[in-house]
Amino acid sequence: MTKKRKNTLQRYLAKIKRKYDVVLTEQNYKDMILEELKSPPSLLDYFKDYMAGNEDIITLEWGCLFFLFMKANQEKDVSRIERYYKLLKKYPLNWFTEVRVAKLELRYYGNLFKAKDRFYRALKLKPNDAYCHYNLGLVYYLLGVFEKSVEHYKNAVIHHKNAYNPGELKARSLFDLAVYKINREHNYKGAKKLLKDALREMPDYPQAKDVLRQIEMEGLK
Amino acid sequence: MRRTKDSFGRDKESARFETSNYWIPTKESADKITLIQIECALNKPYAPLDDRTPFEDTIIYKNASNFFNMCPYLKKIPIFKHYQRMLPLSDKEFIYKSVYSKTGGVLNIFNPKIREDMDNELKGLLNEYEDKKKAISIWKDNPSEIWSNLSPKLVWAGAGDIENQLLRDFLEQLTDRMEGRGFDSEGDCVISSITFLRQWQFGPNKVCFEKTPIDTIIKERQKIYERKVSFLQEMKIETDFV
Numbered sequence: 001m002t003k004k005r006k007n008t009l010q011r012y013l014a015k016i017k018r019k020y021d022v023v024l025t026e027q028n029y030k031d032m033i034l035e036e037l038k039s040p041p042s043l044l045d046y047f048k049d050y051m052a053g054n055e056d057i058i059t060l061e062w063g064c065l066f067f068l069f070m071k072a073n074q075e076k077d078v079s080r081i082e083r084y085y086k087l088l089k090k091y092p093l094n095w096f097t098e099v100r101v102a103k104l105e106l107r108y109y110g111n112l113f114k115a116k117d118r119f120y121r122a123l124k125l126k127p128n129d130a131y132c133h134y135n136l137g138l139v140y141y142l143l144g145v146f147e148k149s150v151e152h153y154k155n156a157v158i159h160h161k162n163a164y165n166p167g168e169l170k171a172r173s174l175f176d177l178a179v180y181k182i183n184r185e186h187n188y189k190g191a192k193k194l195l196k197d198a199l200r201e202m203p204d205y206p207q208a209k210d211v212l213r214q215i216e217m218e219g220l221k
Numbered sequence: 222m223r224r225t226k227d228s229f230g231r232d233k234e235s236a237r238f239e240t241s242n243y244w245i246p247t248k249e250s251a252d253k254i255t256l257i258q259i260e261c262a263l264n265k266p267y268a269p270l271d272d273r274t275p276f277e278d279t280i281i282y283k284n285a286s287n288f289f290n291m292c293p294y295l296k297k298i299p300i301f302k303h304y305q306r307m308l309p310l311s312d313k314e315f316i317y318k319s320v321y322s323k324t325g326g327v328l329n330i331f332n333p334k335i336r337e338d339m340d341n342e343l344k345g346l347l348n349e350y351e352d353k354k355k356a357i358s359i360w361k362d363n364p365s366e367i368w369s370n371l372s373p374k375l376v377w378a379g380a381g382d383i384e385n386q387l388l389r390d391f392l393e394q395l396t397d398r399m400e401g402r403g404f405d406s407e408g409d410c411v412i413s414s415i416t417f418l419r420q421w422q423f424g425p426n427k428v429c430f431e432k433t434p435i436d437t438i439i440k441e442r443q444k445i446y447e448r449k450v451s452f453l454q455e456m457k458i459e460t461d462f463v
Binding site for chain 1: 328331332333339364366367369370406407408409410411412415416419420422423424
C-alpha cells in the first residue's frame with residue numbers, strides 16, 4: 001500500500017472513531033458491517049456472499065468507505081452518499097449502494113431514466129429483489145409504461161418476503177396495482193379486492209382506506 | 222389568477238403562450254411547454270398559407286418567410302430562434318434522429334431532453350438486425366419507454382391543436398392542485414407532478430368531449446402523421462418515418 005493510501009485509510013478510521021465511536025480493524029470490519037446489515041435475513045446472506053466472493057478484492061479501506069456510506073444514508077446526507085458512492089466505485093458493485101443511489105435519483109432528483117437504469121443494475125446484483133421490483137413498478141408508472149409497471153408490481157408482491165418491510169412493500173404494491181385498475185381499466189371490482197388485500201397486510205394504510213371508501217360510497221363496479 | 226388564452230390563428234397578436242400564470246415544477250418543463258406550443262402551431266393549417274401548415278409551407282418554399290410574414294411579431298420575441306430551429310429547414314427533419322429534437326408533447330412534459338443513447342429499444346433492434354433500415358422501420362411503430370409509450374413516428378409527427386388545448390387544461394388543473402404546496406426536494410415535486418399527469422391522462426376530459434386525453438392525443442397525432450406522410454410522398458421526399 002502506498003504512503004498516500006495509508007494516510008487516507010488512517011483518515012477514514014479516525015473519522016469513524018471520532019464521529020461514531022467505532023473502531024474498525026482488519027479483523028473486525030466485516031463483522032461490524034454484517035451487524036449493521038442483519039435485517040432482513042436476505043440482505044445479510046447477500047453481503048456474506050458478496051464478501052466471500054470478493055475476498056481478495058475488498059479491504060479495510062472498502063470497509064471504511066462502506067461504513068461511511070451506510071451512515072450517510074442513515075443520516076440522509078445526499079452529498080456524502082454521492083461522495084462515498086464514487087469512492088466505492090473501484091470495488092465490485094453491490095446491491096445496497098446501487099439501490100440507495102437509485103432511490104436518490106428518483107426521490108431527490110426526480111430523474112426517472114437514471115433511477116430506472118440503477119434499479120435494473122441493482123436487480124441484476126440481487127435477482128428477484130422485491131424492493132427493486134417495487135421501485136421499477138413506480139418508475140414505469142411515472143414513465144407512462146403501464147404494462148411494465150404492472151409486471152414489476154406483481155413481482156414485488158411475489159417476492160415481498162425478501163424485503164426490509166415485507167408487509168408494507170406488499171401493501172404498497174397492491175395499492176398501486178389497484179390504482180392502475182381504477183385509472184386504466186376502470187375495473188373497480190378488481191381494485192376493491194386488491195385494496196382489501198393491501199389493508200390485510202397493512203391495516204393502517206390511510207390512502208387504501210380512502211380509495212376503498214370512495215369506491216364503496218359511489219357504488220362503483 | 223390570470224389565465225392567458227392562446228388563440229394562434231384566430232388572433233395572431235396573442236399567439237404567445239404565457240407560462241408565468243401556471244405552477245410549473247422545473248425550469249426545464251417550463252421551457253418545454255413553450256416548445257410544445259410552437260410544435261402545435263407548426264402543425265396547424267392557416268388560411269393565409271392556403272390551408273397549409275407552416276411545416277408544409279416551409280418545405281415547399283424551402284424557407285419560412287411566408288409563415289414569418291404572416292406573423293411578423295414572431296421575429297421580435299425571444300423565442301423566435303426556437304421557431305427557426307423547429308421548422309423543417311433542412312433534410313435532417315426526415316431522418317430517424319430528428320425524433321430526439323421533438324418535445325413528445327404534454328405526456329412527456331416533465332421528461333428530460335431525450336438523447337439517442339437513451340433509446341434502448343432502438344439499440345436492441347440495431348443489434349438484432351443487420352439491416353439498419355429494417356430496424357428503424359420496426360422501431361418507428363413500437364411504443365417507446367422514453368416517450369411515455371408513444372411510438373417514435375407519433376412523436377416525430379408532433380402535437381396538434383387539441384393537444385394544445387389539453388396542455389392548457391392540464392396546466393390549469395396542475396396549478397390548482399399544486400400551488401402553495403411544499404415539497405421536500407425537486408424529486409418530490411417532479412414525482413407529484415408526474416403522478417398527477419398520469420391520473421389526468423386517463424380521466425374523461427371536457428376538452429375532448431369526455432374522452433380521455435391519452436386516446437385523443439394518440440388519435441390526433443396519428444392524423445398529423447398521416448397528413449405529413451402523404452404530403453412528403455407528394456413532394457417525393459423520403460423519410461425514415463414511413
